[in-house]
Amino acid sequence: MIYRRSSALFAEAQRYIPGGVNSPVRAFKAVGGNPIFVKEAKGAYLYDEDGNRLIDYIASWGPLILGHAHEPVINAVIEKAKKGTSFGMPTEIETQLAKLAVSMVPNIDKIRFVNSGTEACMSAVRLARGFTGKDKLIKFAGCYHGHSDSFLIQAGSGAVTFGSPNSPGVTQGTAKDTLLAAYNNLESVKALAAANKGEIAAIIIEPVAGNMGCIIPEESFIKGLRELCDQEGILLIFDEVMTGFRLAKGGAQEVLGIKADIVTFGKVIGGGLPVGAFAARDEIMGYLAPDGPVYQAGTLSGNPLAMSAGLAMLTELNNNPEIFRSLADKTKYLGEGLAKVLSDNNIPFQMNRFGSMISIHFTDQPVTDFESSAKGNNGIFKKYFHGMLSQGIYLPPSAFESYFLNDALSYQDLDETISALSNIAKDLQ
């Protein structure tokens, strides 16, 4: 494949934008080479600036669960845009989306819209602190909750891809309130709760992790977290920015059968426009301004274009819940196909899969937390990434990311992807 124009555009971008990108993982630092500049996309395919067609397994890092430029979403945005792009006043569509989201997700009465997953998680933690009157937060190594200061302590995703899970610029004062536990290790959480008794406002977790690759929570672990929170008066925050409206209508809460106190959303809920949200039962949401004392606001929050994209997206998912099954089936088919090729070629790997989230880790040990995920062989991963790209398959450019399947992918696309791996497998060793 030729990437001449992408390379030229990247060189130009680097003159004006730090690293040439507006979000670090896009720069391909973890895998080497120059990033690809996309021109347009439709369904399961990206078309880059050099005219290459790529099968997309990122879907804008999750939002585009029905594929790119999905007509009902695009039409809703176009029609809305003709009537004005922002008012800073209440609009009916905000309530329509709120009502629909609340009807789809268990255990929430009210929802507040923001502009990103970062804002959603940041606001959820402030709300938890305001509600409980406590300061400390437990998070898990390798989980990513956006780039707000309190979360950049052993964060996953781009933060760990660049080897700086603890970012300079986060003050000691902030860092000391974030306590770090190990995923799937209930004892590590209990120890923190005991050592900080009466001081912990919330535990925030990706209920199925996607930012250290895909990591599945053990049942006893996630149930144990709920019990611990109940015993200690700690709020359990499910960060469903990735899993919300992707694993099921009701997200991970529904699939795992665990009730969270506060739930955060992003990605799918905005249909590809910048939207995040956080939601909880009335008692907790009542603490939020203007009803309560915890301040939170946004000039563009509830933006009509973003709301219309979200409403079109959630309406479709609500009306056709078989999409979740279809996506999980496709992911299983892909996973089994790729696993067979890797096994046939004697390449050590672990494949973690949950619903339409999947990741391959080049290690022979089970990957259950950040430590085991970090043991993956990045040398093989780089060859795998570039090999697949040369075959027209666009995967996340970091071993610490989950793939996100979209429903526009056909079984033919999946077969093409499995064949692509067959073509390059012998070069992976």
Ligand code: PLP
């Ligand atoms: N939480 C999770 C689980 C995420 O995966 C992400 C982003 O990937 C975020 C929060 C932050 O969302 P955003 O990038 O929209 O700020």
